Amino acid sequence: MAAYHQPYDPYYVCHPHLLPQLADEPGAINTLFISGLPDDVKAREIHNLFRRRPGFESCQLKYTGRGDQVVAFATFSSHRFAMAAMNELNGVKFDPQTGSSLHIEVARSNSRRKERPGSGPYVVIDNRNKEPSKSQDDQSDEGDSDPDEAHEPGNGNSPKEKDNTKSEVDSDQDSRAPPTSGHLEKASESGSGARPCSTLFIANLGPNCTEDELQQLLSRYPGFSILKIRARGGMPVAFADFEELEQATYVMNDLQGDLLSSSDRGGMHIEYARSKMRKQ
DNA sequence: AGCACA
Numbered sequence: 565m566a567a568y569h570q571p572y573d574p575y576y577v578c579h580p581h582l583l584p585q586l587a588d589e590p591g592a593i594n595t596l597f598i599s600g601l602p603d604d605v606k607a608r609e610i611h612n613l614f615r616r617r618p619g620f621e622s623c624q625l626k627y628t629g630r631g632d633q634v635v636a637f638a639t640f641s642s643h644r645f646a647m648a649a650m651n652e653l654n655g656v657k658f659d660p661q662t663g664s665s666l667h668i669e670v671a672r673s674n675s676r677r678k679e680r681p682g683s684g685p686y687v688v689i690d691n692r693n694k695e696p697s698k699s700q701d702d703q704s705d706e707g708d709s710d711p712d713e714a715h716e717p718g719n720g721n722s723p724k725e726k727d728n729t730k731s732e733v734d735s736d737q738d739s740r741a742p743p744t745s746g747h748l749e750k751a752s753e754s755g756s757g758a759r760p761c762s763t764l765f766i767a768n769l770g771p772n773c774t775e776d777e778l779q780q781l782l783s784r785y786p787g788f789s790i791l792k793i794r795a796r797g798g799m800p801v802a803f804a805d806f807e808e809l810e811q812a813t814y815v816m817n818d819l820q821g822d823l824l825s826s827s828d829r830g831g832m833h834i835e836y837a838r839s840k841m842r843k844q
Numbered sequence: 845a846g847c848a849c850a
Contacts, residue, residue: 758847767846794848801846833845842850 592643594621595671596650602659603632607686610636613653619645622687624677629691639675646670655821655831669817762809763837764816766802770828773800777824785818787811790841805841812836 598610607625614620623638640646647670654668677687758765766778775793782788787807793800806812821831 763847765847769846792848796846796848799846801848803848835847838847839849841848844849 593670593672593674594619594641594643594646595637595639595673595675596646597669597671598636598638598666599633599669600658600664600667601634601636602662602664603634605634605636605658607688610638611686614638614649617645617649617652620649622675622677624675624687624689626689627692629693637671637675637677650817651820654817758836758838760809760813761836761838761840762806762812763839763841764804764806764812765835765837766804766832767799767835768827768830768833769800769802770824770826771799772828773802773824773826775802777826778802778804781819781824782815785811785815788815792841803837803841 601610605625607623610623610625614623617640619640619642621639621641623636625634625636627634638646638649640649650668650670653666655665657665769778773793775791778793779791782791782804785806788804788811789807790805792803794802804812804815806815816834816836819832820834823831
């Protein structure tokens with residue numbers, strides 16, 4: 565079926581302002597923190613990565629000054645949109661050459677640094693050691709340093725370092741179907757297609773995955789209660805129950821695509837379980 | 845793509 569609005573725009577994904585815009589509770593974070601970027605990443609690349617994601621508002625690239633480390637922030641019009649983008653892009657391979665993959669988390673605080681007409685398309689913050697000879701080389705926008713954002717993100721619970729390897733980033737090619745094509749529906753919590761549940765379903769485990777291995781990993785997260793593994797003849801799958809939905813969601817996002825030492829077929833695939841684990 | 849326990 566042809567999209568009766570915008571039939572000819574290959575860049576068309578969907579218009580954020582047409583999507584159901586559930587109001588964020590005050591204080592909701594709508595900014596993502598992106599690390600795992602190659603040190604030669606360009607602001608343009610970050611912009612291209614996010615610009616067609618529903619609800620995208622602005623992004624900025626930041627040279628932290630710690631070595632060549634570069635991080636980025638992307639701001640969306642709502643928390644949900646930010647989560648959707650995070651779920652789609654987290655763990656994605658950003659540079660096929662080096663194999664570096666994106667690590668995306670919710671930022672510690674919202675970016676106040678919106679895209680401003682006067683400041684050019686990309687916001688770049690350069691904290692690299694200012695060599696006397698070399699003035700600010702980038703299109704940095706203003707003088708005030710950045711009091712707003714958080715580098716080492718962490719929602720109070722971020723015990724790990726990752727090495728994911730996942731799908732290819734679709735950054736620039738505009739060939740993606742809109743997640744929502746016009747008609748209203750409860751914005752899906754994305755991530756899994758399933759509806760949110762405080763029990764997680766963990767698949768793509770290797771045949772040698774042990775309950776112990778998963779237990780070790782999961783027990784580092786707040787709210788984790790019970791793990792169950794089923795082999796059911798085929799590959800093992802696991803169910804992990806959490807006290808709160810938010811804690812399950814955090815773990816799903818944090819561990820998505822991660823490799824276990826027993827993994828032999830890629831990283832874990834984590835979704836919300838179809839039903840909450842029965843308390844017993 | 846794979847979702848159990850009651």
